[in-house]
Amino acid sequence: MTATDGTFAQWLSHAQIIADRLTPEQRGLLQAVFAFRQACGSDYYSSRLLSHFLLHCASGLKVAQLARLVGFSRPATSKQQGLSSKEAIQAAHHRLAGRSHGKLLPRYAGPIAEFILTHPEATRYDVLDFIERTWNVRVSTVALHHFNKKFGLDRATRAAATTPTPTVARLPAEPCRDAHVPPVPPAPPFSPRARSTRVPSC
C-alpha cells in the first residue's frame, strides 16, 4: 500500500477502513500518518517506524487495519507488538543490512556465553551486533537460535537450568524391627591402617 500518490480517502479505502466509522481522534491521527507517508515515502525504515508508532499509540485500530495501512503482512505486524523501540530499530537495521555472511563457529560459544551472562537484558539483536562487531560475521536470527540451543545458551534452556527443581519432602523413617541390614562392604584395600612390614631395628 502506498500513500505517496492519491488522496487520503483512497488510502483509507485501499486499507479497507471505512472513514465514517473513525472517531475524530483516529481521523486526526491517520491524517498525520498520511502526511508522514507523503513526506517520507514508503521505504522500509519509514514503514517500520510508522508501524511501531501506530502499534503502541493506543489508537484503537485493529492490528490487521494497521498492517494494511503500512503495507506489512498481518502476522509480521502482530509479531512487532512486543518489541521495544530499540529492538524495532535494530530489527530494521538487521533486515536492511543485506544477506548473512560468515558462520557461527563453536569457538565463538565462549565469548557469546560471557556476553549473555554479563548482559542479561540483551536482545538477540544485541547478540547479533556483538557477533558482527567481534568477528565481522553477520548471521541470521535463526542461525543464532540454533547455535544457542546447541550449546545450551538459549533463553529457555537457561531458564530451565536456573529454576530450582522441586524436591520431594522426606518422610520420617519408621522404625522397623525386622528391617534387613545390608552387610557392610569390606573396606577397599587402600590406605591400610598400619604397616605390616617390620621397621628397621636401628
Add this chain to the structure above:
Amino acid sequence: MPAALDWLATAEECFADNYGSLRQGLLTSIFALVVGVERIFHLDEMEDAGFARLCGGRRCPSRHTIGGWRRHLAWYEVDAFCRRTYPWHLLRNQDAVVSFDEHTIPRWTKKFRIGKGYVTTRNKYMRCEKLFTGYDLESRRFVSLRATPGNWGLQELALPLLQQVLAQGRPRSLHALFDAGAGKSDAGVRALWDLAEQHRNLEVTLRACRYPHRLRAWKQLPSGLFVSVAEPGVCVGAPAKEIRLAETTTVLKGESPEQAIRTIVCREVRPGPKKDCWHPLFVTGLGEPADELTVFRGRQHQEQGYRVGVHDLFLDAVPCGYDKESPDRTRPRFQRGPLQMIGWLVALVYNAVADLAAALGAGYAGEHVRTLRRQFFNRPGQLYETPEALIVLLDPFTGQEALVPLIDALNARQHRLPWLENRRLVMSLTPGGPARAGP
C-alpha cells in the same frame, strides 16, 4: 584431551575397576603431568575447578583415592594397557631407527633392601629401579617401555625389546641402536648378532664396552687405517674438531677369527694435554663409518627425552616398584604395575605434547613440555557449564592465534565428557588478545 579420552577408553577395557576409581585415577595421573603437579600429595592443595573437571569430576581428586588406584595396579592389566597404546603405527612399513636405553630412578629407602644399579647422574652405585624404553628417532617418540628392578641391565632386556618391536611394529627395516649396557658381556653381543642374522631387515649398532684389553688393541691399530674427519666446532668461529675413524674387526670371547664382528673405532682428538676419547661401535651394517657414526649419534634425542621426562614430567616421581607390604623387608616383592603404568603415562604425555607442538606449526615443533605448559596449558579462563556443553573460555594471551586451528579441530570432533552428564566440550578464545608491544 582427545588423546586422554582415547587412553581412558582403552583403560576401561583393560582394568578391573572394582572401586570406581579408574577414571579419576587415570585422568588425574595424566593431567597432573600436563599441568605440572610434581608430586601426588600436591593434589591436596589443588582447588582449581578446571583441573577438577579435567580429572573426571567436579571437585579436585583426593590424593588417597589416586594413590590407592596407582598402588594397586596389576602388572598384567598394565601390560594389556601398554600393548594397546604402544604407537606401533609410527614404525609400520617404515625404515625405522629405534634406540633402546635404560633410565635409572634412584631410591633412598633404608628399610627395604632392593636391587642396586649404577646411577650415572649421581656417579654412584645405589638402590634404584629402572625403566627400559624404545625410542623412535625418526618421529622422536617413545614406542615401548618396560619397568624392572634396579639390578637388571639392558643386556637382559635387549633381545625381548627388540623382538617386540620387530613383531608388533613390523617395520620395513629396523636399525636398532644400543648403548654399551647391552653388550657388557660378549654373549650379549653375540645374541644380538644372531638375531640380526635371523632377520634380514634388522641392523644393529652397539656401543662397545671399553674393556682395557680391547682398548689397547684398538689403540695399536696402524695410523694408516684412520681417516680424519673435520667436524664443526662448538660454536661459530671456534676451531673445527677432528675425529679419526677406523674400521676393524673384533673377535668375541671364545670365538674364532672368522666370527669376528665389524667394529668402527672413533678417536676424538682433544687439543692440548687432554687424552683423546675413544668411541668404539660394533655394527652389523655395511655402511660407511662416518654414516654409521652419524646415525648412532641420533641416540642423543632419547637421552634428551629422558631429561625432559625427568625435569618437565617428573619421571623420577613415579610410584616405587617394591612392595611396601612385603612380609620380609630384606626381600621385598616387586610389583611392576604402578611403576610401568605411570612411567608409560609419562611417555604417552611426552608423545602427545610433541604431537601438539608439531600441530601448532613449525615455530613450535620440538618445544619442551615446560615451554608449552607455560605458553598454552596453564592459562586462566572461565568455565561455563550449560545443560548441553562445558564451554572453556581462555583469557586473552599473547600467541593465542596459534591455537585457533587446533581448537577448531577439537570442537569439530564434538568430544563429550561422560563424567559431566555427557556434556560437549567446547574450547574458546577471547577475541582480540593483547597486541604485542611495538618496536
